[in-house]
Amino acid sequence: MALHRLLGFRTAVPDVSAVASFYDELGLVGDPVAGYAGTSGGATVQLDEGAFRRPLSVWIGCDDEGDLDAAARRLGDAGATVHRHGDEVRVVERATRVEFGLRVASRQEPDVRAEPVEPNAPGRDTRLDRRAPAVFEGPRPPRRLGHLVLGSPDLAATRDLLVDGLGLKVSDELPGIIAFLRCSTDHHNVALVDAPVPLLQHYSWECDDVDHVGHSATALLRADPTRHAWGLGRHFAGSNFYWYLRDPSGAFVELYADMDQIHDDDAWEASGRTPFDLGHIANSWGPEIPLEFVVPSDLDALQQAWAGVR
Template sequence: MGLHRLLGLSVSVPDPEGLAAYYGELGLTADGAGGFGGTDGGTQVHVAEGPFRRLLHVDVAADDEATLAGAAARATDLGATHAWQDGVLHLTDPHTQVTFRLQVAERWNQPAVAAPARDNRPGSPERRNARAAGVTAQPRPPRRLGHMVIGSPNLAASRDFLLQVVGFKMSDQMEGIIAFTRCSTDHHNVALVESPVPLLQHYSWECDDVDHVGHTATKLLRADPERQVWGFGRHFLGSNYYWYLRDPAGSFVELYSDMDVIDDDEEWETHGASTFGPEHIANAWGPNLPLEFIIPNDLEVLKAGWGAMEG
């Protein structure tokens, strides 16, 4: 027993109304109290007002009280900050200032999406005398929040905190560049990258398939082409198709489909996690990684925001 699901995240941003309007375009459902969700999994993103964009909390589901107690004991052993609030264990990474909130929650089976008809392939036409379903599909809300990438001024320490205190598992990493970790069967739920200041680099919504990614991203880009950041492409690490757009607060929103599922840790370690090199970090195919994906355009604003907090 252990952790089993990403429940959500909380951010603060200078203009919550602007972000709410964008989420409306994306098709998310608003709960009227600053919370937003896709069609599966309920409210998963919580938005509050703050002086600069900031990731506050990451909520994670655990199987039982023993899982929480184990994390609290590890925090004590390793000298990490932890607190209890209404049965929820708060574990704060000192390097990102993100609080991971662990709570006991039921395991959840995501509603299954029917498999699409197979694509026509050379010499193997599966679909005859008809258009593909993907061309007549419509933009529609994504399913659920799948993962996020957090920028940390100390990648190694934040990674160790996630693995050794919170209880995430390592899926893939390139030392000093990126660490992909999971608290569910998704290849990654939280990935970490190095950053001069803590930041929410991107967060990602799961779509049914590649056409769902394409239709929904296209809708947002037709409304405002300046939202384009990176895509369309396919990642090597995680295998997912991706398309990254800008949200009005400055974080990137990814729409993705077809991510690797890991439900047998040993099988992944021995067979699934094949070796890779630096050339695989960005993607398997697609456009080159844009500079702003590594150095965000609002970096000076974030530095000033964090500086004001420390001052």
Template sequence: MPLHRLTTITIGVPDVDAAAAYYTEFGLTPLGDNAFATSDGGEQFRLTHSTQRRLVEIGVGVDDPDDLDRVQRQLDALSLDTERSDGSLTATEPIAGFRAVVSIAPRIEQKIVDPTPYNGPGRVDRPDSRAPGIERQGQVVPHKLGHVVIGSTDQAATQKFFTDGLGFKISDTVPSMAAFMRCSTDHHNVLVQQAPLNFLHHTSWQVDDIDEIGRGAMAMLEGNPERHVWGLGRHHIGSNFFWYLKDPAGNFSEYYSDIDCIVDDALWKPGVWEGARSLFNWGPPPPPSFLMPEDLAALMTGSHSSE
């Protein structure tokens, strides 16, 4: 596919300094000017001031000018205005109003992380040694931005912007509720869900394995238990392990590992999911605040501020 990854995301928050401190503690590397990097993806996250928390911009990478031409034709067919410059194309999503910037960008190159050895019935893959996960020291550092979840008051229209406009592919759906869409081999890079208002639900960041999810979350919760949202668990759609935390503005951030990868489109069978499996396979039940974040009423009335 001409698209190959998420490049960056920019979010608006009332208190930039508080959010910057949170995401630095989360494991992103500050670059200055409220920009942050992952270990493999380079600069992938930016903060800007806004009276309410919101998604400002999402970036998508392509290989060459021909890919930009293709995306522009698709957006033109939807009668959407675009701005073209050397190496990039910008369009505004018509429902939530965030910018989508499609740019020529290098494909992400990730160093191979050795599989974690596990002992099992009749199998000793880790003889005479402790589990690596309990020996690890230091901060958990995400490898890359994996996906973004967006609430839209018109899920179908926002989905169409990503699929028909930008060229994302659908991996799985929840009828009349959500679409899991990809611009890479990862199961999903954007999820759009029906919501009572337009908002950013969460960003998701790849780490090595389930131990890194646990280590990262426990470090974030030490002294700050109010940051906990949901986890530890495993999603059914996408299969990834997860733990969700909450930043000072109310956005959720997820550590994830072991997500499904779709290398050959012809071999993947998109599913339609309902009920509990649309949310998770195992783990604690999702709290009401995950399904309907506690600040949505304030966002709807415009009273969410830096107070």
């Protein structure tokens, strides 16, 4: 009885066809209404047409109706307006205006990749007399949607609703700045950052390994170099390799590999969750974080758009 996976999110964008074309190029399967997924299926991104880019809803899978009832009770006790019908519970989070929902869903079996290739290392030559197989690989679709990051004008309120109400767990956080939350074994499935307006800061697709990240990002950048945003690097929070591109709506899209997996909450707290501070917030290594990653280049337009929303 628990939350067990991200089911997906829905976002509004001004030009659905432009984002859909980008997803086709990335190799995602689906359509704007049913949602786009990677080769392993699972979580999807649905696209709605809207006047400006804006996250609309996030859905998380749980095991049974007991999970729904428990979440509805916690949310109600905290004063939220909760909708509990059938196999789901929904609540609109006040600060982001995003609808968060839990739905009873089957657990997804892991899509096991082919046997990983051990790289050569000093004193350990596992590949002899031939090139690395990775140099013969090319761009290919990502495996699955792993996480999304939402900007919130009231990070503490959004964080508390997700953690204390819906039941996500905290993997790492800097109060008031960023919170990495999980609803599966991934280090994070939903992360929250402080922002002047609600926004979809980025969303992220899992790849097999760093070469898969590199091949796929490179192909997208060769087609349009202006898509490059940040990478290649390795994060501290989650430990994953990352490469960020811009999607046509202005949100960042991350390709990632090798994220921390948390199967034992107590073990993570006891020995996995080392201190996380400002020195860790961007990455473990890689290029400096670009300014637009902190202050979106379309922030003025988003603030004007939100001023017209009542």
